[in-house]
Amino acid sequence: MSSPLAAFERAHLRVIERNWLSANQIIFYDSEHAGSVVDTGYIKHQDMTVALVREALAGRHLTRILNTHLHSDHCGGNALLIRSFGAELLLPSASFDAAKHWTPLEAEFASVAQRCERFTPTAKLNPGTVISLGARDWEIHAAPGHDPNSIILFEPIERILISADALWENGFGIIFPEIDGQSGFTEQQSILDRIEELAPRIVIPGHGKIFTDVNAALERARTRLTALRAEPIKHARHSLKALIQFLMLELESTTRDSLALHVQDAKLFHNMCALMQMPQLQAVNWAIDSLVAGGHLTERDGRIALA
Ligand SMILES: [Zn+2]
16 A cells, blocks of 8 residues: 655655554655654664665765654664764753753663663754754644653644654553553543644554544544543553563563563562552563463463564
8 A cells, every 4th residue: 555645745754664662763854965863763673773764865964863752662773873874863852851861761761671772962842843854844742641751743734743652543652651650641631632633634653554544543542541541450451561562572582580580670560560459470470471362472382482
C-alpha cells in the first residue's frame, strides 16, 4: 500500500518506520543542503539509525535532532548522530535541564532498567511556539499523559500530526506517571481531546505505520483509557508485560533468573508490582508466563527468548 503522504509532502519529509524497540524517525528536508530528524530510536539500533538517516537525507547534512520526549526508544541514537553529523539537539523545554545535568535522566532510565548514552542538548522546544521543519511551520504542543514532558508537532495547513506515544493507531504508550505515584490518566484524556480539536488528516505515530482514520484511532484510545482508569491494576499489569517485552527485544534470550535480577533494583518495576499487590519475583514470573502464553516469548531448555 502506498503511503498516505502525498508526493508534495514527501518533498518536505520522509518517515522511517522502525519497530517497538526503536521509535520511528521523521526526516525533514529543510533545504537542498540541510535536514533535521525527529526521534532517534534505541541505542541497540544506533548504527542502523545512522545509516537509515544518512540514506534518507540523500546527501544533505543533518543539522538538527529533535526529540518528542526522552524515553530511551526515542533518544537512544542522539549521541551517535551528534558524533556522526555534529547536529544541534533540540529537546522539549521541560526536559532540557534534566538532560543537561544527566543524573536525573540517568535515574529515569535506571528506573525502567533501560540504557541510553549521554547526550548534551543545545536548544529548547517550547510548547506554544512554532518551529520550521521541511520549510513548513510546525506547532509545538505539550502532550503530557504518557510522559509529563512530551511534546507533539502539528502542521496546520496539511494537518499532519507527529503524535509520539500520545496516540498510536491502536492505543497509546504506558501512562508512566500513574506507575510513579502521579497523575497521568487525566492528562492523557486532555491530549486526546486536544488532538481531536486539531483534527489531523494524517498521523505519524512514534511506533507503527502512518494512519489517516484518526477518529477511529481516537475512539479506540478513549475506550482503552476508560478501561484502564476504571481498573488501574490492569494498567500496572499491562505496563509490566510491555516493559518486560521491551527488555526482551534488547536481551533477545535470557533466563527467568537473569531477567528478574536485571529488573531487581528498577524503581518502576517495584511500583508496578506493588500496584499489582504481588511480590516482585512472582509478578515478573506472572508477566513472563502471560507473554509465553500470548505467543510473544518462547521458553525452552530453561531459557526464554523472543518468539
Ligand atoms: Zn515513550
